[in-house]
Amino acid sequence: MKVTSPIGELPFVVHGVSLHDRHVVVEGELGSWRSRIEVGAEDLPMLGRALRRPLIAAGLGLAGIALLRRR
Amino acid sequence: MRYTAPVRDVVVIGGGVVGCAVAWRLSGTAARVTLIEAAHDLCEGASKGNTGIATSGGDCHPGTLELELVRRSSPGWEALCARLDTPFHRIGTLAVALTEEDERRLPELLRDAQDTGAAAEIVTGDQARGLEPLISEEARAALHFPDDGIIDSIRLTIGYAELAARNGVEVLRGAPVHSIERDGDRIVAVTAGDRWIATRSVVNAAGVEADTISRLAGGEQFRTWPRQGQYWLLDRELGGRFRKVVGGVPTPVTRGIYCVPTTNRSLLLGPTAVDREDRTDRAVDAETLDHVFDAAQRLVPSIAREYAIKTFASNRPASDPTYRIAVDAEVSNLVHAAGIRSTGVSSSPAVAEMVRGLLEGLGLPVGDQRPHAITELEPLPRLLGHPRPEQLFARDPRYGQVICACEQVTAAEIAAVHGMAVPPTSLEGVRKRTRATGGRCQGAFCLSGVSFLHSLHAGRRPPQIAVSEPEATLGIGAHDV
Amino acid sequence: MSDRPPVAIVGAGITGLACAHALRDVARVTVVDRVPVPGGVHGWEAAETRELAACGAQLRLGETAIRWDGLTLLAIGQDGPQQMGAAALVIATGARPLGRAELGIAGGRPAGIVAATVACHLAENGLLVGRRPLIVGGGDWAMRAVSELRAAGAERATLVCPDGLLRERPNDGAVHVREHDRVVSVAGTPRVRTATLASGETLGCDAVVLAHGVAALRNVDGAVWAGDRAVYAQPLADPATVAQARAAGAEAAAAVRSLIDREERP
Numbered sequence: 001m002k003v004t005s006p007i008g009e010l011p012f013v014v015h016g017v018s019l020h021d022r023h024v025v026v027e028g029e030l031g032s033w034r035s036r037i038e039v040g041a042e043d044l045p046m047l048g049r050a051l052r053r054p055l056i057a058a059g060l061g062l063a064g065i066a067l068l069r070r071r
Numbered sequence: 072m073r074y075t076a077p078v079r080d081v082v083v084i085g086g087g088v089v090g091c092a093v094a095w096r097l098s099g100t101a102a103r104v105t106l107i108e109a110a111h112d113l114c115e116g117a118s119k120g121n122t123g124i125a126t127s128g129g130d131c132h133p134g135t136l137e138l139e140l141v142r143r144s145s146p147g148w149e150a151l152c153a154r155l156d157t158p159f160h161r162i163g164t165l166a167v168a169l170t171e172e173d174e175r176r177l178p179e180l181l182r183d184a185q186d187t188g189a190a191a192e193i194v195t196g197d198q199a200r201g202l203e204p205l206i207s208e209e210a211r212a213a214l215h216f217p218d219d220g221i222i223d224s225i226r227l228t229i230g231y232a233e234l235a236a237r238n239g240v241e242v243l244r245g246a247p248v249h250s251i252e253r254d255g256d257r258i259v260a261v262t263a264g265d266r267w268i269a270t271r272s273v274v275n276a277a278g279v280e281a282d283t284i285s286r287l288a289g290g291e292q293f294r295t296w297p298r299q300g301q302y303w304l305l306d307r308e309l310g311g312r313f314r315k316v317v318g319g320v321p322t323p324v325t326r327g328i329y330c331v332p333t334t335n336r337s338l339l340l341g342p343t344a345v346d347r348e349d350r351t352d353r354a355v356d357a358e359t360l361d362h363v364f365d366a367a368q369r370l371v372p373s374i375a376r377e378y379a380i381k382t383f384a385s386n387r388p389a390s391d392p393t394y395r396i397a398v399d400a401e402v403s404n405l406v407h408a409a410g411i412r413s414t415g416v417s418s419s420p421a422v423a424e425m426v427r428g429l430l431e432g433l434g435l436p437v438g439d440q441r442p443h444a445i446t447e448l449e450p451l452p453r454l455l456g457h458p459r460p461e462q463l464f465a466r467d468p469r470y471g472q473v474i475c476a477c478e479q480v481t482a483a484e485i486a487a488v489h490g491m492a493v494p495p496t497s498l499e500g501v502r503k504r505t506r507a508t509g510g511r512c513q514g515a516f517c518l519s520g521v522s523f524l525h526s527l528h529a530g531r532r533p534p535q536i537a538v539s540e541p542e543a544t545l546g547i548g549a550h551d552v
Numbered sequence: 553m554s555d556r557p558p559v560a561i562v563g564a565g566i567t568g569l570a571c572a573h574a575l576r577d578v579a580r581v582t583v584v585d586r587v588p589v590p591g592g593v594h595g596w597e598a599a600e601t602r603e604l605a606a607c608g609a610q611l612r613l614g615e616t617a618i619r620w621d622g623l624t625l626l627a628i629g630q631d632g633p634q635q636m637g638a639a640a641l642v643i644a645t646g647a648r649p650l651g652r653a654e655l656g657i658a659g660g661r662p663a664g665i666v667a668a669t670v671a672c673h674l675a676e677n678g679l680l681v682g683r684r685p686l687i688v689g690g691g692d693w694a695m696r697a698v699s700e701l702r703a704a705g706a707e708r709a710t711l712v713c714p715d716g717l718l719r720e721r722p723n724d725g726a727v728h729v730r731e732h733d734r735v736v737s738v739a740g741t742p743r744v745r746t747a748t749l750a751s752g753e754t755l756g757c758d759a760v761v762l763a764h765g766v767a768a769l770r771n772v773d774g775a776v777w778a779g780d781r782a783v784y785a786q787p788l789a790d791p792a793t794v795a796q797a798r799a800a801g802a803e804a805a806a807a808v809r810s811l812i813d814r815e816e817r818p
Contacts (some may be wrong), residue, residue: 031588032589032613033630034630354658356737454618454628460633470628471629473628479771511771513667519670536679538743539663543663
C-alpha cells in the first residue's frame with residue numbers, strides 16, 4: 001500500500017486489523033513510523049469520495065477481508 | 072455592519088510593538104479594550120523587521136522623551152521578558168572606531184552617553200577584541216554599552232498581545248480602519264473591517280499610517296513617512312559565535328550599521344536609513360545590500376556571503392517630531408503614540424505606561440489592576456538548544472517530530488502556537504511564532520509539511536492556506552490572481 | 553565484533569548508504585534519516601536503495617539528527633531523543649536549490665516565491681503554486697518543476713536559465729525558455745506579479761520557482777560548516793546521479809577510515 005504525504009510517497013505496511021468500539025482499526029507502519037487508521041460509521045458517507053483515495057479504500061478493503069476471514 | 076456592544080473604553084489602533092504593549096498594559100485594568108490591526112496578523116511592520124536591539128539609551132539624544140522612555144524601560148527587561156516568554160540577553164554593544172576620525176569622536180560620544188545615564192566606557196582596540204574576538208584587527212578603540220541587550224521583537228510583540236488577549240482584550244486582525252466618527256470634539260466610534268465599534272477613546276499606534284488615523288479622526292495634521300532599512304540575515308553558525316552586538320560609531324544622522332547576534336543565534340546586518348515616500352515599498356536592492364554587507368564586513372571580517380540566508384526591508388515610522396505621545400490638540404479623546412521611529416521595542420514598556428497615564432487623565436478606568444488579571448504567560452519550551460529534550464518528549468511526544476530541521480521546530484510547537492489566544496492565520500504567522508521555514512533552507516524542505524499542519528490546526532482546506540494575507544494563498548485556485 | 557568503533561551517518565540516501573556499505577567491515581554503522589524510508593531523492597523503491605539498505609548497518613529512519621558535539625550524535629524521533637556515541641560523523645543530507653538571497657533576487661517579499669522542492673511536493677498533493685509560473689534554473693530540479701506544474705494544471709510556464717546550463721529544451725509548447733538570462737528582481741503584493749530579468753525584460757507571473765544552483769543541506773548543530781570528526785559527503789550536482797552518490801559515499805568512507813586509524817594510533 002502507498003500513501004502520498006507532505007514529504008512524498010511512502011509505503012504503508014499493515015500489521016493488523018481489528019474492531020474496536022464500532023471502529024475498524026488498521027495498525028501498521030508508514031515507512032518506519034508507527035501508524036494507525038481508524039475508520040468508523042461516520043466515515044462511510046465519504047466512501048464515494050474516498051474511493052479516489054487509495055489509502056482509505058485499501059484500508060477498508062483489507063479490514064473487510066480480515067473481518068470476513070475471522071468469521 | 073456588526074454592532075459591537077458594549078461600548079469600549081479604549082480602541083488601540085495598530086498591532087505593532089507599541090500598540091500591543093499598550094493593550095498589554097491596559098489589559099490588567101478594568102478597561103474594556105479592543106486592539107485593531109489592518110494587516111492579517113500582528114507584528115507585520117517595523118516590529119518584525121528590525122535589529123532586535125533593546126538599547127540602554129547611550130546613543131539617544133539627552134533631554135528627549137525618547138531617552139526618558141528608553142531609560143525607564145531598560146532595567147526591567149529580564150523580568151518582563153520572563154513573564155512574556157520572550158528571549159532577552161543583556162550582552163552589550165561595542166560601537167567600534169575603525170578610523171582615526173572615528174576614534175577622535177569617541178570622547179565626545181562618551182560624554183553624551185554619560186549624560187544619558189546609560190552605562191558607557193571607552194575601551195581600546197585590544198580590549199574590544201578581548202570582549203568580542205570577531206572584531207576586526209583594524210579596530211582602534213570602541214565605545215562599550217554593557218547594558219544594551221538583544222531581544223526577540225516578534226515574540227515580544229506577540230507576547231504582549233497574547234497576555235492582553237488572555238486578560239480579555241479583543242484583538243481584531245485584518246481590520247483596516249475606514250472611518251472614525253466624532254461628536255463635537257470627541258470620537259464616538261471607529262469603523263474597522265466589518266465592525267462598528269463605539270468607544271470612549273482611541274490610541275493611535277498605527278506606525279507609518281499614524282498620520283492617516285489622525286486625519287480620519289479630524290485630529291492634528293502631521294506627517295509620518297517610512298524610513299526604510301535593508302537587512303541581511305545570516306546563519307546561526309556565525310551568529311552563535313558572537314558575544315556582543317557590534318556596530319560602527321554613530322553619526323548625528325544615523326546609528327549606522329550593526330552586526331547583531333539574535334536571540335536564536337542567527338546574525339542580522341543592518342539597517343540602512345533612507346526616508347522614502349511609498350509606505351508599501353519593501354523592496355531590497357543590490358546596491359544597498361552590498362553597502363550594508365561591506366560595512367558589516369569591515370567591522371567583522373568573518374562575515375561572508377556564504378552565510379547569507381535572507382535579505383529584507385522594513386519601514387520605520389518617521390515623523391517630525393518623533394515620539395508624539397500626547398492627547399491630540401483637536402480631538403479630546405485621541406491619544407497619539409506615534410512617530411516612534413527607531414526605539415519602539417526599547418521603549419515599549421514605558422510608552423505603554425505613559426499612554427495609560429494619559430488615558431487615566433481623560434477619566435478612563437485604567438487605574439487599578441484587576442485582582443485576577445494574568446501577569447505572565449506559560450512558557451512554550453522549544454527543542455532548539457534545549458538542555459533536556461527527554462523532558463520535552465515526556466511532556467508531549469510530538470516534540471519527537473521535527474518538522475523544520477533547519478530551526479529544529481517540532482510538531483508540538485506548531486500545534487501549541489495554534490492554541491494561542493492570537494493564533495497564526497498564515498504560514499508567515501507560523502514562522503513568526505515558531506521560526507519554522509525561517510532557517511537556512513528557507514522552507515525548501517519543510518514548507519509543505521508546515522502548511523499541512525497549519526491547515527490541520529487552523530481548520531483551513533489546502534487551497535485556502537495563506538502565505539500571508541488571505542488572498543495570497545499557497546496554491547492558486549480556480550481564478551487567475 | 554565489539555572492537556569496531558561506532559560511526560554515525562546522517563542521511564540514508566544513496567550517498568549515506570554507500571558510505572555505510574563501504575564501512576561495514578571496520579565500523580558499527582548507524583544511519584539516521586528524518587524521512588521514514590531510505591533512498592533519499594532516488595526513492596525507497598530504487599534498486600540501488602534496496603541493495604544498499606541491506607548492508608548490515610542499523611537504520612534509524614524517521615528520526616531527525618539535531619546535535620553533534622564531537623563525541624555523540626543526538627537524534628529525536630517517535631521514541632524520543634536518542635544519544636549515539638560515534639568515533640566519526642558523516643553528513644550525507646543532500647542538497648537544495650539556491651534561495652532568493654543567494655541568487656541575488658531583489659525586490660519585495662511577496663507570496664508565490666518557493667523552492668522547486670516545495671513546488672513539486674505541493675503539486676504532488678494537489679496544490680498548484682501558480683498557473684503561470686516562472687522557473688529559475690535549467691537542471692533536473694527545474695525540469696521536474698516544469699513537468700509537475702504543467703501536469704498539475706499550469707497554463708504556461710517560463711524557464712529562465714543562465715548561460716549554457718539548460719539541460720534540455722522542454723518539448724512543450726506552453727513552456728517558453730529564456731536562456732542566458734536570470735531574474736534580478738520581483739514585484740507584486742501580496743502575491744508576486746512580475747519578474748524582471750537581467751536583460752531588462754519584465755515578465756508577468758504568479759509564482760517564481762527557485763530551481764537553480766546547488767547548496768549543501770545541513771542542519772546538525774555542531775556540524776553545519778565544519779565539525780569535530782565530521783566528514784561531509786554531499787555531491788553538489790543537480791541531479792546527483794547514483795554513480796556520483798556512490799562515489800561520494802565511498803570517498804567519505806575512506807576519510808572516516810583514516811580518521812579512525814589516526815585516532816587509534818596516538
